[in-house]
Amino acid sequence: MGRVEALKEDPVTHAAVSHPGRSSLFARLFPVLLVLALAGAAVWMALGDSLPSPAPVRLRPHLPDPAVLRETPLAVQIHLAAALGAFMLGLAQFALPKGTGLHRTLGWTWVLLIGAAAVSSLFIRYLNHGAFSLIHILSAWTLVVLPMAVYAVRRGDIRTHRNRMTGLFIGGLLIAGVLAVAPGRLMWRLFLGD
Ligand code: HEM
Numbered sequence: 001m002g003r004v005e006a007l008k009e010d011p012v013t014h015a016a017v018s019h020p021g022r023s024s025l026f027a028r029l030f031p032v033l034l035v036l037a038l039a040g041a042a043v044w045m046a047l048g049d050s051l052p053s054p055a056p057v058r059l060r061p062h063l064p065d066p067a068v069l070r071e072t073p074l075a076v077q078i079h080l081a082a083a084l085g086a087f088m089l090g091l092a093q094f095a096l097p098k099g100t101g102l103h104r105t106l107g108w109t110w111v112l113l114i115g116a117a118a119v120s121s122l123f124i125r126y127l128n129h130g131a132f133s134l135i136h137i138l139s140a141w142t143l144v145v146l147p148m149a150v151y152a153v154r155r156g157d158i159r160t161h162r163n164r165m166t167g168l169f170i171g172g173l174l175i176a177g178v179l180a181v182a183p184g185r186l187m188w189r190l191f192l193g194d
Pocket of ligand 1: 076079080083084087117118121122124125126127128132133134135136137138139142172173174176177178180184185186187
């Protein structure tokens with residue numbers, strides 16, 4: 001039986017994948033987001049001295065200075081481009097119909113982008129004096145779960161595919177993205193402070 005047939009025959013997964021209601025999606029994601037936000041806060045506190053001190057923090061929103069970006073290492077530039085691209089594309093994937101040719105094309109592009117974000121992050125270690133930091137667990141997790149999510153859809157397991165991809169978007173992109181604007185880090189300096 002082909003993959004597309006399997007998709008059509010399973011009324012539960014078909015309904016969930018083809019037309020996920022906005023409210024049900026939100027209801028599903030909210031507890032996950034809450035737990036991850038709490039876990040993120042716990043990790044943040046556990047990091048202690050390995051991150052720049054949050055004080056004194058002076059919020060000063062401003063347009064990004066291109067010179068600051070130019071001065072950052074190549075790995076960071078690649079990482080940022082891939083992560084922001086994956087973020088935008090991920091939002092589009094959630095909104096667009098699933099199972100179409102466009103979904104597959106955008107999906108493979110997303111896989112490349114999030115993969116590039118994870119791999120490039122392995123070369124960014126200056127925040128922890130040249131060593132891996134706790135956030136690198138997200139990178140390793142992404143590199144393990146990403147092929148699993150692709151493999152799931154290749155064998156017609158849409159539910160697992162959807163859960164793994166959603167987990168990667170929230171657990172990887174959103175959490176890492178939120179942590180990336182912490183005071184002292186590049187995104188903070190680019191947009192919010194000194
Ligand atoms: C929109 C999403 C993301 C943004 C805006 C972002 C931004 C950044 C930036 C600018 C850096 C350079 C260090 C600095 O801030 O000064 C960085 C480092 C890093 N990023 Fe991301 N990133 C995102 C997503 C991801 C993802 C998806 C992963 C992993 C799968 C990841 C893992 C890391 C790691 C491990 C570091 C090194 C942090 C450290 O050594 O403490 N990031 N990120």
